[in-house]
Amino acid sequence: RCMFQQVLRRERCPRCTERGNDTNGDNLVVYDDHSHCFACGLTFGTRGFSESILGGDKVQLKDLEVVSLESRGISEEVCSRYGVGVDEDDNLCFPYVNDGHIVAYKCRPIDKNGLTRKFKWCGDSSNTWWFGRQICPQSATTLVLCEGETDTLSVVEALRFENKPPCVMGLSKGANSALNAVKRELEYIRKFRKVIVLFDADDAGQEAVDS
Numbered sequence: 001r002c003m004f005q006q007v008l009r010r011e012r013c014p015r016c017t018e019r020g021n022d023t024n025g026d027n028l029v030v031y032d033d034h035s036h037c038f039a040c041g042l043t044f045g046t047r048g049f050s051e052s053i054l055g056g057d058k059v060q061l062k063d064l065e066v067v068s069l070e071s072r073g074i075s076e077e078v079c080s081r082y083g084v085g086v087d088e089d090d091n092l093c094f095p096y097v098n099d100g101h102i103v104a105y106k107c108r109p110i111d112k113n114g115l116t117r118k119f120k121w122c123g124d125s126s127n128t129w130w131f132g133r134q135i136c137p138q139s140a141t142t143l144v145l146c147e148g149e150t151d152t153l154s155v156v157e158a159l160r161f162e163n164k165p166p167c168v169m170g171l172s173k174g175a176n177s178a179l180n181a182v183k184r185e186l187e188y189i190r191k192f193r194k195v196i197v198l199f200d201a202d203d204a205g206q207e208a209v210d211s
Contacts, residue, residue, distance in 0.1 A: 084149075094106045105122040130170065142193065
């Protein structure tokens with residue numbers, strides 16, 4: 001007896017987008033238990049990216065449970081789209097992707113009071129500057145730069161039902177890295193008609209905006 005999987009929707013493929021493909025934004029087919037791109041082969045399920053498809057040479061892929069971040073109003077759908085989830089040690093992990101491969105995770109412990117400010121890197125973080133770069137819509141004309149990963153997800157959540165959602169990226173190493181991060185992606189940033197900077201209102205955030 002043949003079992004047919006139900007197609008829930010089609011979305012933009014992060015790997016194809018990073019490579020300049022998927023101009024229609026529908027290469028990724030989303031089923032009830034996993035998603036698959038028939039153009040580049042990217043596959044990930046409800047517990048994160050597939051080890052058979054993704055994983056650089058310098059990082060051990062994590063088996064993540066995708067969750068919602070209720071305290072920040074971020075849905076499970078948005079976390080799943082970005083591959084964000086909780087590992088076996090109760091760390092919330094944010095994957096950083098280069099050329100369709102996870103090269104590092106930035107992990108933040110979760111305690112009884114919620115997400116802590118501490119974090120650690122797993123993998124090679126030397127070339128990780130912007131979180132969410134691979135998810136940016138190809139047709140976006142507006143770029144929103146955020147100070148961190150959860151800020152990025154919050155903006156995506158707030159704007160995910162817009163007809164033409166912007167590209168949203170978050171700094172991987174905080175406000176102090178903003179100048180170097182922008183320089184590294186300057187050619188890409190210049191493609192957008194409008195750039196909005198949403199950094200924290202503290203001294204470090206405002207200094208980064210001024211720079």
